[in-house]
């Protein structure tokens with residue numbers, strides 16, 4: 001059975017609020033997500049991208065969503081506004097959502113990297129390693145049923161496989177994220 005990166009990676013440990021009971025309620029998880037963002041993400045200095053950012057782009061949407069979208073990294077507009085997918089790629093994401101009868105309020109949207117790489121270059125492996133605990137913790141707290149990865153970087157990170165998006169797009173893949181079984185659904189990045 002395919003699985004995500006092994007359970008002993010820091011980011012895939014079940015969050016403390018869920019570790020033993022596994023049934024923390026919605027309000028607790030929403031509060032834990034807010035606290036995690038406040039305490040660990042908004043002032044993060046785990047990698048040098050922190051030096052060039054305007055602000056951290058944590059992610060937004062329904063913190064209790066069944067469907068989560070994971071993009072690559074903030075671009076110019078996202079860095080300015082502090083929200084994911086607000087530029088041209090965001091319009092395309094909105095269209096994609098509308099096509100399946102959803103809006104941003106129905107889903108949670110995050111990125112592999114929470115800070116903008118200079119000139120919108122590709123994320124570096126060291127940056128992904130530094131930032132991935134944030135994404136894995138977000139998944140563990142939102143507890144989506146379906147995670148749609150947008151493009152290569154999110155797909156490779158969450159599948160734990162090297163297969164590129166051209167090969168795997170549209171092919172669902174069950175993965176294990178800590179104590180959570182999630183269905184991965186890779187899609188082409190809207191900006192591709």
Ligand code: URA
Nearest residue numbers: 071072073084085089
């Ligand atoms: N905006 C984001 O927030 N993420 C992307 O991957 C692209 C644009």
